[in-house]
Amino acid sequence: MSDFSRSASTRPALCRECDRVMHLPARAPGEAAHCPRCHHHVAGPAQRDMQRPMAWALASLVLLGLVFAFDFLSFSTRGVGHTMSFVDAAGAMLGYDYPSLAAILLATTVLLPGAYLAALLYIAAAAQSGARVPGALVLARMLRPMEPWMMADVFIVGVLVSLIKVVSLAEIEIGASFVAFCGYALCLLRTLMLIDWVTLWDALAPVPPLAPEVRAGRSGRRQGLVVCAGCDAPFHDNPHHRCPRCGRRHLSHGADRLQLTWALIVTAAILYIPANVYPIMAVTTLGSTDPQTIVGGVISLAAHGSWPIALVIFVASIVVPISKIAALAWLCRIAGRGGHADSRSQMRLYRLTEKIGRWSMIDVFVVAVLGALVQAGALMAIRPGAAALAFAAVVVVTMIAALTFDTRALWRDAPTGDR
Numbered sequence: 001m002s003d004f005s006r007s008a009s010t011r012p013a014l015c016r017e018c019d020r021v022m023h024l025p026a027r028a029p030g031e032a033a034h035c036p037r038c039h040h041h042v043a044g045p046a047q048r049d050m051q052r053p054m055a056w057a058l059a060s061l062v063l064l065g066l067v068f069a070f071d072f073l074s075f076s077t078r079g080v081g082h083t084m085s086f087v088d089a090a091g092a093m094l095g096y097d098y099p100s101l102a103a104i105l106l107a108t109t110v111l112l113p114g115a116y117l118a119a120l121l122y123i124a125a126a127a128q129s130g131a132r133v134p135g136a137l138v139l140a141r142m143l144r145p146m147e148p149w150m151m152a153d154v155f156i157v158g159v160l161v162s163l164i165k166v167v168s169l170a171e172i173e174i175g176a177s178f179v180a181f182c183g184y185a186l187c188l189l190r191t192l193m194l195i196d197w198v199t200l201w202d203a204l205a206p207v208p209p210l211a212p213e214v215r216a217g218r219s220g221r222r223q224g225l226v227v228c229a230g231c232d233a234p235f236h237d238n239p240h241h242r243c244p245r246c247g248r249r250h251l252s253h254g255a256d257r258l259q260l261t262w263a264l265i266v267t268a269a270i271l272y273i274p275a276n277v278y279p280i281m282a283v284t285t286l287g288s289t290d291p292q293t294i295v296g297g298v299i300s301l302a303a304h305g306s307w308p309i310a311l312v313i314f315v316a317s318i319v320v321p322i323s324k325i326a327a328l329a330w331l332c333r334i335a336g337r338g339g340h341a342d343s344r345s346q347m348r349l350y351r352l353t354e355k356i357g358r359w360s361m362i363d364v365f366v367v368a369v370l371g372a373l374v375q376a377g378a379l380m381a382i383r384p385g386a387a388a389l390a391f392a393a394v395v396v397v398t399m400i401a402a403l404t405f406d407t408r409a410l411w412r413d414a415p416t417g418d419r
C-alpha cells in the first residue's frame with residue numbers, strides 16, 4: 001500500500017494562475033486548498049485513499065459500455081419513423097458528409113472520457129498499491145488537459161433541447177441507452193470532483209526539491225521558479241524547460257503566448273461570420289425544405305411559443321460566443337499592458353469565460369441528434385448545414401484561446417508581498 005500520509009505534509013506549491021509561491025498545508029480528508037491571492041483551486045478535496053474516485057470511475061465505464069448495448073431514441077410521425085442508437089448520431093453526420101462533426105461528437109462525448117476513465121483507473125491503482133507501473137507518469141500528465149473537452153453533460157442538454165423541439169411534431173420514445181448515458185455522465189462528473197491530483201501525483205513520484213531560499217508569499221518568476229503544466233510541481237527552470245518529475249514542459253511566461261491567444265480570438269471572430277450567414281440545419285416538412293440559420297432558428301422557436309428553448313439556444317449560440325470573444329480580447333489587452341489594478345475581478349471574468357465556453361456546443365449536439373433522429377423521408381427530415389461545422393470550430397477555437405491565455409500576466413503588477 002502506498003503511504004498517502006506522505007503527501008499530507010506541508011510543502012511548497014506555486015499557483016499556476018497568479019504565480020504566487022505558497023505553503024500547501026496538510027489537509028484532513030475532504031479539505032481543499034485555495035491560493036490566498038487569486039483563490040485558484042490548488043488541491044483537493046483530500047482523499048483517504050484512491051478507492052472512492054476509482055469506484056466512481058469504474059461505475060462510469062460500466063454505464064458507458066451499456067450506452068452501446070441498447071437503443072438511444074425512437075422517432076415516428078404518421079406511422080413512419082425509426083430508432084437510433086448512440087453511434088447513429090455520429091453515423092448520420094458521416095452520411096451527410098460532415099466527418100469532422102462526427103469526430104467532434106464521438107471524441108467529446110465518449111472517446112476522450114472513456115480513455116480518461118480507463119487511464120485514471122490504471123494510475124490510481126498504481127498509486128494505491130505503491131507499485132511503479134510503466135507509462136503511469138506519461139498518462140497522468142495527459143489527463144488534466146483532457147478535462148475541459150469531456151462534454152457528456154453538454155450532450156445531455158443537447159438531447160433534451162432536441163426532444164423538446166420535435167416532441168410536438170412526432171412521437172418520441174426514450175431508450176435504455178439514453179438512461180445509461182445520463183448515469184454515465186453523472187458518474188463522470190462525480191469522478192472529476194473526487195480526484196485529488198496533488199495526492200495522486202505525490203503517490204506516483206516525489207516533488208522535486210526546491211532551494212532553501214525559496215520564500216512563500218513571493219512571485220515564482222522573481223525566484224526563478226516555474227510551474228509544471230502536467231503535474232503542477234514547482235521547479236527551478238532548467239535548460240530543457242522540462243519538469244524533473246513528469247518530463248512535461250513548464251508554462252512559459254512571455255509575449256509569445258499572448259500573441260497566440262490573440263491569433264485564436266481573431267480566428268474565432270472570423271469563423272463566427274459563416275456560422276451565422278449559412279444555415280445550421282435544413283428542415284424538410286411534407287416535401288418543402290426550410291433552411292435555418294442560428295438566429296432564424298431562435299426567431300422561429302420564439303414565434304411558435306417555445307420560449308425556454310429559444311432562450312437556451314440564444315444564450316448558448318449567440319450570447320456566450322460573442323461575450324467570450326469580447327471578454328478574452330479585453331483580458332488580452334490588459335495582459336499586454338502588464339496587468340491592471342483589479343486583478344481579482346479580471347480573474348473572475350476569465351474563470352467564468354473558461355467554464356461556460358463548452359456549453360456553446362449545445363447547438364452542434366442538437367443538430368447532430370436531430371439529423372440522426374428525424375428521418376422520415378419527404379414527410380419530415382432534418383439535415384445539418386455548413387454553419388454547424390463553422391460554429392463547432394468557433395467553440396473549439398475559443399476554448400483553445402481561453403486555455404492558452406496566461407492569467408499570470410494579469411497579476412504582474414498586483415501586490416504579492418514582495419514589492
Ligand SMILES: [Zn+2]
Binds near residue numbers: 040
Ligand atoms: Zn493564485
Ligand SMILES: [Zn+2]
Binds near residue numbers: 232
Ligand atoms: Zn511535471
